[in-house]
Amino acid sequence: MTVTRTRAAQYLAEQLGEGRAQALRRTAAWLIRTGRTRELSYLARDVAQAALNNGTLYAVVTSAQSLSPESKRTITNFLERATQAHTIEVEYRLDPGVIGGVYLDLPNAHLDATLRTRLNHFAKGITHE
Amino acid sequence: MISLTYFAASSDLFSSLGINWPALLLNGAAFLVTVAILGKWVYPPLVRALDRKTDELNEAAKLKASADAELEAARTEAHQIVTDGHVAAREILAGAKAEAQSVVETARRQAELQAARVLEDGRSQLDREVIAAREGLGRETRELVASATAALIGATNTPAVDSELITRALERAK
Numbered sequence: 531m532t533v534t535r536t537r538a539a540q541y542l543a544e545q546l547g548e549g550r551a552q553a554l555r556r557t558a559a560w561l562i563r564t565g566r567t568r569e570l571s572y573l574a575r576d577v578a579q580a581a582l583n584n585g586t587l588y589a590v591v592t593s594a595q596s597l598s599p600e601s602k603r604t605i606t607n608f609l610e611r612a613t614q615a616h617t618i619e620v621e622y623r624l625d626p627g628v629i630g631g632v633y634l635d636l637p638n639a640h641l642d643a644t645l646r647t648r649l650n651h652f653a654k655g656i657t658h659e
Numbered sequence: 660m661i662s663l664t665y666f667a668a669s670s671d672l673f674s675s676l677g678i679n680w681p682a683l684l685l686n687g688a689a690f691l692v693t694v695a696i697l698g699k700w701v702y703p704p705l706v707r708a709l710d711r712k713t714d715e716l717n718e719a720a721k722l723k724a725s726a727d728a729e730l731e732a733a734r735t736e737a738h739q740i741v742t743d744g745h746v747a748a749r750e751i752l753a754g755a756k757a758e759a760q761s762v763v764e765t766a767r768r769q770a771e772l773q774a775a776r777v778l779e780d781g782r783s784q785l786d787r788e789v790i791a792a793r794e795g796l797g798r799e800t801r802e803l804v805a806s807a808t809a810a811l812i813g814a815t816n817t818p819a820v821d822s823e824l825i826t827r828a829l830e831r832a833k
Contacts, residue, residue, distance in 0.1 A: 594813075594821065601822040608829045629809050630816045632825045643828030645812055653805040655798065 533560065535569060539576030543584060546577070578637035587615035590635040592623045592644075597632075605632065 538557060545553030561567050578588045591597070591605055602622070609618050613636065625633075630645035673680070 593825070594816065595818060597825070598818050598822050601818075601825050604822075604826050604829060608832070611833070626813070629813050630821050630824050631828055641828075641832055643825065643832065645824070646809070649805040649809050653798070653802040655801060 533564075535566070535573055535576060536580075539573055539580045542573075542577045543580035543586075546581060546586070575637060582613060582615060582637050585615055586617040586619070587613050587636070588619050588621075590621045590623060592625050592628060592633040592635070594624070594626050594628045594630055594644075596624065597622060601632075605634070609634070609636075 538560060542553050542557050557573070561570060561573070581588055587609060589609055593601075597605070602620070606618055606620065609615065609620070628644035628646045629649070631643045631648075632641075633644050634641040
């Protein structure tokens with residue numbers, strides 16, 4: 531039986547709640563066995579999208595410095611309103627290159643509110659509202 | 660009677676004059692034979708030869724007159740040709756002058772147009788270069804300002820300011 535990437539993503543998204551480590555190992559083994567390791571990034575995106583369809587949001591938030599609890603709460607509230615997800619898991623990453631602000635990476639969208647991007651736009655003469 | 664008397668008298672006269680009638684008759688006959696021979700065989704060739712010479716002279720005169728006429732015609736034709744040549748040369752010269760003026764005028768207009776195009780191209784090039792210089796200067800200025808701003812913010816940004824910045828950004832994103 532041939533397992534498509536969409537079906538594997540759906541399986542992994544359903545297993546992320548409990549038994550996540552075993553599901554990840556089985557998925558990794560399936561990728562290696564089928565020689566589709568190059569599709570890992572696509573699979574991760576599909577898993578996040580499938581999880582979001584099931585009401586679980588996995589997001590990556592990048593900022594220049596560690597965010598305060600208030601900022602994290604603000605971001606979580608924003609993500610709840612924006613995606614209607616009932617479960618939200620956020621991975622916070624630090625990147626001094628963004629200077630300030632935040633970059634939200636969602637399964638189907640992203641929000642670039644970093645000072646680095648705004649300064650780049652200013653340097654390139656790109657006007658905003 | 661008178662004639663016989665006169666003849667007798669004449670006979671005497673001839674005799675008195677020493678004329679020998681036989682000799683006279685023989686001489687006369689010889690003369691007539693000579694005249695006959697001359698008239699028969701000598702004079703006709705001479706007359707014919709003279710006539711031929713006369714005809715040749717007349718023919719030569721005619722040829723000379725014809726040649727003179729042809730010479731005169733040739734002179735007239737040559738004069739006409741020279742005259743026509745002068746006229747044609749003047750016309751050609753006039754045409755050449757007019758054409759030369761036209762060529763010079765055309766070249767002058769083309770040179771003016773070319774100069775105008777070169778001037779316009781130069782102005783356009785100068786305008787483009789000015790615009791490019793302005794854009795380059797503006798871009799460099801913006802990059803410098805952005806770099807300075809990034810350095811300044813990076814050095815002075817505090818968690819509180821960053822939190823405020825994030826809150827505003829998320830509110831705008833609603």
